[in-house]
Amino acid sequence: MSQTPRTGTRTAVVTGASSGIGRATALRLAAAGHRVIAGARRTDRLAELARTPGIVCVPLDVTDQTSVDRFTEAVDRCDVLVNNAGGAIGTDAVADADIAAWQAMFDVNVLGVLRLTKALLPALIASGDGQVVTIGSIAAREPYRGGGGYNAAKHAVAALTRVLRIELLGAPVRVSQIDPGLVETEFSVNRFAGDTDAAARVYAGMTPLTADDIAEAVTWVVERPAHVNIDSMLVLARDQTSAQVVHRS
Known part of the structure; x- marks a missing residue:
């Protein structure tokens, strides 16, 4: 069965775009011909990203409904939503x-994904070929010691994503979740409240994924034909087989 090719430039919205996976995804999608609307809190970094042809940057704090409303007012079209904004805080035990x-x-x-998805869903449906890609984590599949709060949040993200996929069955919107393992970005620095030594130990003796590895996966998922839905994807470094099983030299 032949597929009708997409025509025209698609608009992709990327959250958490000031660094890491979000920034890499915005750059990859722009290079692939998408018009990108990038949102993040750190406006100085957005200003740098905005120099890239095809990328429009708008301030966004996904935890603030007023900020979300202002951001979505600036979105004139949305064919793709990449829910990337997120992060972990600390490694405390539940006790x-x-x-x-x-x-x-x-x-x-969780609520950041909900706010943006809810706000942009009408535009995604109206596009006739919409796509929601949420960046989860191996923590969405496998709880691990010291990750209680982040594990719980990412499991909630996975449930939200799956429910959305079920609810949109029959609508012209695809829903995907990409779950990375260890990716060397600012993630661990932020988790350890700026402790760069602690962050470096997370990746010591192994070769982690890069932000661009995940951005490439996002772009591949987005560019599948409209009838192909990549429901979920787990992406690990060769040196990692599960959340806390890592080969270190």
Whole structure:
């Protein structure tokens, strides 16, 4: 069966685009011919990203509904939504859990995805060939020691994504989740509150994924034919087989 090729430039919205996977994804999608609307909190980094042809940058804090409303008002079209904004805070055991940290993780990882998806879903449906790609984590599939709050948040993201896929069955919108393992970005620096030594130990003695590895996966998923839905994808470094099983030399 032949497929009708897509025509025209598609618009992709990428959250958390100031660094790491989000920035790499914005650059990859722009290079692939998409018009990209990139959102993030750090406006100085957005200004740098905005110099790239094909990328429009708009300030966005996914934990602030007013910011989300202002951002989505600036989105005139949305064919692709990449829910990337997220992060982990600390490594406390459940018994020692910092409730505020858990709330912050749920706000950015879970409610942030909900806010943007809800706001842009009408535009995604109206596009006639919409796509939601959410960046999850191996933590969405496999809980691990020291990751309680982040594990719980990413499991919630996986449930939200799966429910959305079920609810949109029959609509012209594909829904995918990409779950990376160890990716060397600012993720661990942020998790350890700026402790670069602690962050470096996460990747010591192994070759982790790069942000561009995941951006390439996102682009591949987005560019499948409209009838092909990559429901989920787990991407690990060769040196990693599960959340806490890593070969180190």
